[in-house]
Amino acid sequence: MIILSGFVIFVAFTGYSGAYTNWKPIILTFSVLASMAFLGHMYVAKKLLDATRFTQRDMAISWWDVYTDPIRKEIQDRFSCCGYLYYGDLPVASNFCLDTDVEVVTRYDISVKNPADVQRNDSYRNHFGTANSVSDDSYPGGGATQDQAQAPANQAPANQAPANQAPANQAPANPVQPPNDGGDNGVDNGVDDGGDDGMDDGGDNGGWMKKRAEEDHSYLRKRQAQNQNQQQEVKVEDLKISQAPGCKDFLVPMIKSKLKFSYILNYALCIIYLVAIGLSLYYWQNMRKEKEFDEFA
Secondary structure, X not given: OHHHHHHHHHHHHHHHHHHHHOOHHHHHHHHHHHHXXXXXXXXXXXXXXXXXXXXXXXHHHHHHHHOOHHHHHHHHHHHOOOOOOOOOOOOOOOOOOOHHHHHHHOOOOOOOOOOOOOOXXXXXXXXXXXXXXXXXXXXXXXXXXXXXXXXXXXXXXOOOOOOOOOOOOOOOOOOOOOOOOOOHHHOOOOOOOHHHOOOHHHHHHHHHHHHXXXXXXXXXXXXXXXXXXXXXXXXXXXXXXXXXXXOHHHHHHHHHHHHHHHHHHHHHHHHHHHHHHHHHHHHHHHHHOOHHHOOOO
């Protein structure tokens, strides 16, 4: 409408110039431009008419869904309504729509039995591996293969004998001596707990993550059971919000009344273009009858 307003001002200036100079080409130009402005104004009036006809649909899609919570609160308190179509259609807690009632009507349905199993379809876990792996983006498989690549340092290959084990046909380098209880030099230092400390943390970490996931899943089930029990105890029909109408019953008639005046006014203004086009053509024909104004004479 802003572009159309600027174009109409230009057309009016052209018509004034033609009437002031008595130059027939400008008058004909005004007739053509006025015809274009008439079509543009008819399009604007038709769009306003469509907005009036489909106010309920357009408001649900384009207006109510993008309103902020403060605007919805103001509308609900002003018209004593909740939601748009009905009390369960995107209501917000306000002075009229109580917080506890809104929480009940917006709770998930009781038919939902099992929550989603995120761990089974976790794309982040499949790409980057578990918490024990080391992420490496340079490897095509990500960090998921790092667990297999890192073998324990104190574990020998299958085809190689350990360092402290001698072959069958060779005597041990350090033969086992009987216990010596007589002196201080008989203290046995063969037991070493250091080799078992490095790798226990990784395995424990993996077990902890699995246990944590099971606990979270169990918590979700308990929480869902509590919500179902609460939903069974509190019926929506017993709440105050169930008696509240939807805000569309107040907003749609108000908007339609304002848009109705707009499209009727724009259709009425289109008559002015028809009058201006007819007068310009009539003025051009009368000017051609006089010889001094006939450029083709």
